[in-house]
Amino acid sequence: MPIVIKRRPLNFLEKLYLPEIARGLSTTFKKIWEKPVTLEYPEQRPTIPEGYRGVPTLVKDPEGREKCVSCQLCEFVCPPKAIRIKPGEIPENSEYAHVEKGPQEFEIDMLRCIYCGMCQEVCPEEAIWLQNQFSLSGYSREELVNNKEDLYELGGTLPDEHFKWRKKKEAAEHGSGH
Amino acid sequence: MDVNPVILKFVYAATVVSVIMGLCSYAVLAERKISSWIQGRVGPNRTSLPLIGGIPLIGKFLTRLGIYQPVPDGLKFLFKEDVVPAHVNKFYFIMAPVIALVPALTTVVVVPFGRFVTEAGEVIPLVLANVNVGLLFLFAISSLGVYGVVLAGWSSNSKYPFLGGIRASAQMISYELAMGVSVLPILIWVNAPGREGTLNLFDIAQAQSGFWFAMWMPVSAIIFLVCLFAETNRLPFDMAESETELVSGFHTEYSSFKFGLFFVGEYAHMVVGSCVFTLLFLGGWNPMPFVTLEALGFGEGILGAILSVGIFSGKMCGMMFFFMWIRWTLPRFRYDQVMKLGWKILLPLSIANLVVYTIFIFYLDTKL
Numbered sequence: 411m412p413i414v415i416k417r418r419p420l421n422f423l424e425k426l427y428l429p430e431i432a433r434g435l436s437t438t439f440k441k442i443w444e445k446p447v448t449l450e451y452p453e454q455r456p457t458i459p460e461g462y463r464g465v466p467t468l469v470k471d472p473e474g475r476e477k478c479v480s481c482q483l484c485e486f487v488c489p490p491k492a493i494r495i496k497p498g499e500i501p502e503n504s505e506y507a508h509v510e511k512g513p514q515e516f517e518i519d520m521l522r523c524i525y526c527g528m529c530q531e532v533c534p535e536e537a538i539w540l541q542n543q544f545s546l547s548g549y550s551r552e553e554l555v556n557n558k559e560d561l562y563e564l565g566g567t568l569p570d571e572h573f574k575w576r577k578k579k580e581a582a583e584h585g586s587g588h
Numbered sequence: 589m590d591v592n593p594v595i596l597k598f599v600y601a602a603t604v605v606s607v608i609m610g611l612c613s614y615a616v617l618a619e620r621k622i623s624s625w626i627q628g629r630v631g632p633n634r635t636s637l638p639l640i641g642g643i644p645l646i647g648k649f650l651t652r653l654g655i656y657q658p659v660p661d662g663l664k665f666l667f668k669e670d671v672v673p674a675h676v677n678k679f680y681f682i683m684a685p686v687i688a689l690v691p692a693l694t695t696v697v698v699v700p701f702g703r704f705v706t707e708a709g710e711v712i713p714l715v716l717a718n719v720n721v722g723l724l725f726l727f728a729i730s731s732l733g734v735y736g737v738v739l740a741g742w743s744s745n746s747k748y749p750f751l752g753g754i755r756a757s758a759q760m761i762s763y764e765l766a767m768g769v770s771v772l773p774i775l776i777w778v779n780a781p782g783r784e785g786t787l788n789l790f791d792i793a794q795a796q797s798g799f800w801f802a803m804w805m806p807v808s809a810i811i812f813l814v815c816l817f818a819e820t821n822r823l824p825f826d827m828a829e830s831e832t833e834l835v836s837g838f839h840t841e842y843s844s845f846k847f848g849l850f851f852v853g854e855y856a857h858m859v860v861g862s863c864v865f866t867l868l869f870l871g872g873w874n875p876m877p878f879v880t881l882e883a884l885g886f887g888e889g890i891l892g893a894i895l896s897v898g899i900f901s902g903k904m905c906g907m908m909f910f911f912m913w914i915r916w917t918l919p920r921f922r923y924d925q926v927m928k929l930g931w932k933i934l935l936p937l938s939i940a941n942l943v944v945y946t947i948f949i950f951y952l953d954t955k956l
Contacts (some may be wrong), residue, residue: 428810431918442625450630459617 424455435489465538468558471573475506476562480513484529484538485543492522493529508579516558520546535574537539539565597813600716601697601911608696612855613658615949619912621654624914665848672839673744684851685842688736691729692856698722699863700790702873702897705888712788714893721849722789723775725767726864730819733857734760737821737838740850744841752837755763755923756828757819762930763825767815770808771939773945774801774868777880778955789864793872795883807941809869811934816865816931820857822911824918829927866900870907 423429449456458464471477480497498514500507529538543564548554556564594950621879624631632654640647640656650656672681700715702749719725734756741753772834778795780887786792802809818825839850866872874880881892881899 431914434917435913438626438913441628442622444628446624446630446631447628 449573453546458542458544461528462542462544463525463526464527465520465543465546465564466523466525466527466538466540466561467553468516468542468561469539469559469565469568470562470565472569472571473573474567475509475513475574475575477535477568478513478533479509479535479537480511480516481531481534484532487532489526489528490522492519492524493517495518506575508582509575517559518556518561520554520556521551531548536568536570539568541557541565589738592908593739597712597716604716605693608693608856608859609852611859615855615858615908616661616851617654617657618908620657621914622909623916634662634780640801647730653821660865662739662943665845665851666827668844668915669941670844670846671841672779673746674743676841677745678745682738682739682846684734684736684743685846688733689853689856690832691731691733692860694851695777695860696856697729698789699860700793700867700872701863701900702847702893703794704890704893704896705882707888711794712827715790718788719791721787723771723787723792723868726789726860727764730857730860731760731764733853740842741828741838744838746841748834748836749838752828752830752834752840756821756838757928759821759825759930762927763815763934764947765776765818766811766930766934766938769942770811770815770936771868772942773805773808773949776887777801777949789867789952793867793874795872796871796877798878800871800874800877803870803877803943805869805941808936809865810943810953811938811941812869813865814929816821816861817911817914818926820861820911821854822858823915823920825926826920827832827923830920832920858908858911862904862911863900865907866903868901870905873897875899 411565464468468476468478480495483497484495485491485495486579494515495519496515497511500509506512525540527540530540541564545552610746613674615947623629623751635656636642636647636651637656637659640650672678677879680794697716698719700713700718702714704712704714706712738753741749741751741756744750774788774792778792779787784791821828826837829839831837834840842850871877875884881895
C-alpha cells in the first residue's frame with residue numbers, strides 16, 4: 411500500500427517567504443562557526459579501520475625470520491595472477507636450515523593486484539598481509555612491481571607468538587611428540 | 589602645485605577602478621571562503637607567495653586565510669586557452685563580455701563613497717562625477733549590463749546560452765519596474781516641496797542623518813533588495829546562469845579571459861549594488877541612525893573623510909557578505925516562480941507601497 415504523506419498547507423508567515431528565509435539564514439550563519447569536517451589529506455591521514463585491505467606485504471616474525479616458506483599457494487590462488495614466486499632452498503649453514511624453503515624472489519605486480527586479500531587468506535604461514543597503505547604511485551610500470559625487499563620493507567614484523575618453525579626444530583632435536 | 593584637472597580626473601578614475609577590481613577579486617575569495625565555512629569545509633588555504641608566505645606565523649596565517657588566492661585566480665584566466673567556437677557570431681561573441689563589464693565599471697562614477705568637510709563647513713562629496721541625475725544615470729547604465737548577457741547568449745549560437753540570455757532579458761524587464769517604483773518614496777521624500785530637489789546619491793545619503801530609509805521604508809528596502817539580487821543575477825535569481833539546468837547559461841561557450849570578464853562583471857555589479865543599497869537605505873556614511881559623524885566630533889578634515897569612507901566601506905562589505913550568505917542559503921527559484929514573484933507580487937506591492945508612502949509623506953510635509 412502506498413504511503414500517503416499529508417502535506418500541511420503553508421501558513422500565512424510561511425507564504426510570506428521572508429520569515430522562512432530568515433530562518434534559513436540563521437541556520438547557515440550558525441554553520442559558519444562550526445568546525446569544518448574537512449580532513450586535510452596529505453598532512454592529516456584518515457584512521458584506517460582494523461582489517462583494512464591495503465597493499466599486500468610480506469612480514470617477518472618477531473625473531474626476524476621471513477615467514478614465507480614459498481609454498482606458492484598465494485601465487486596459485488591470486489585471481490589476477492599478480493604474484494610471482496621463485497622458490498629456493500635455504501642454505502645448510504643458515505640458522506633456519508630446518509625450515510622447508512624460502513622464496514628466492516617474490517614479486518607482486520601492483521598494477522595487477524586487485525586487493526582481494528585471497529593471498530592473505532590462503533597463506534598457511536600468515537606471511538602475506540594486506541596492510542594499511544592505500545596510496546601507491548610510480549612513474550613507470552617497473553616501479554609498481556614490488557620485489558622481495560620492497561615487500562619486506564612494507565610489511566615489517568608481525569608480532570605473533572607462534573614460532574612454528576622453532577617449535578618444529580625443538581621437537582626434532584628433543585624428540586618430543588609435538 | 590598645480591595639476592591639470594583633467595589629468596587629476598584620470599588619476600582618480602584609475603584609482604577607483606583599481607579599487608573596484610581589487611574588491612572584485614577579494615569578493616571572489618570571500619565567496620569561496622564563506623561558501624566553504626557554511627558547508628563545513630576549509631576553503632582555499634594552500635596558495636602562498638614565495639617571500640611573504642615564508643614569514644613565520646603571519647605568512648602561515650595569511651596562507652590559511654587564502655589571502656594570495658586572488659592572484660592565481662586571476663592569472664588562471666590569462667593563461668588558459670581562449671577558445672572561440674566555430675559556430676559563434678565572432679563580433680558579438682567577443683563584444684559581449686566587454687559590454688557586460690563596462691556598465692558595471694561605468695556606474696561607479698556616480699557612486700559617492702564618503703564626504704570631506706572643509707574648515708569652512710563646506711561638504712564635498714568624494715565621488716568621481718557628482719551629477720545631479722545620479723540615481724537615474726545609475727539605473728540607466730546598470731540595466732545595460734544585461735545586454736552583455738543577452739548578446740553572449742545569442743551570439744554563442746547554442747541552445748543553453750540562448751535560453752540563458754532569454755531568461756536574463758525577461759528577468760531584467762520584470763524586476764527593473766519594481767526596482768524603480770520601490771525607490772520612488774525616497775525620491776518623493778528627498779524632493780519634497782520646499783527642499784532642494786535632487787536625484788544625487790550623495791544628497792540622498794546625507795538626507796539620512798535621522799532615520800535611515802531602511803527603517804521607515806522597510807517595504808521599499810526589501811523590494812529593492814530582492815530586485816537587486818535579480819538584477820545582479822545572483823542566487824536565488826541566477827536564471828541566466830543556473831548551472832544545474834543550463835550547463836552554465838549564457839557563458840557556456842566562453843573560456844579564459846572572456847569568461848573572466850563576465851566573472852569580474854558579476855562581482856563588479858555586486859559591489860556597485862551593495863554601494864547603492866547602502867547609500868539609499870542604510871544611511872551611507874552615517875555611523876548610526878540619529879548619529880552623524882559631525883555629532884561625534886569627526887566632522888572636519890582628513891580624519892572625518894577617512895572615517896566616512898571607512899564606515900561606508902564597512903556597510904558595503906556587510907552587504908557583500910549578505911549577498912554571499914543568501915547565495916549559500918537559498919536554492920534557485922524556478923523560472924516561472926521568478927516571473928510570478930516579479931509581476932504578481934513585487935510590482936503590485938511596490939505600487940501599493942508607493943501610494944501609501946505618497947499619502948504619508950504628503951501628510952508629513954503639509955500637516956506637521
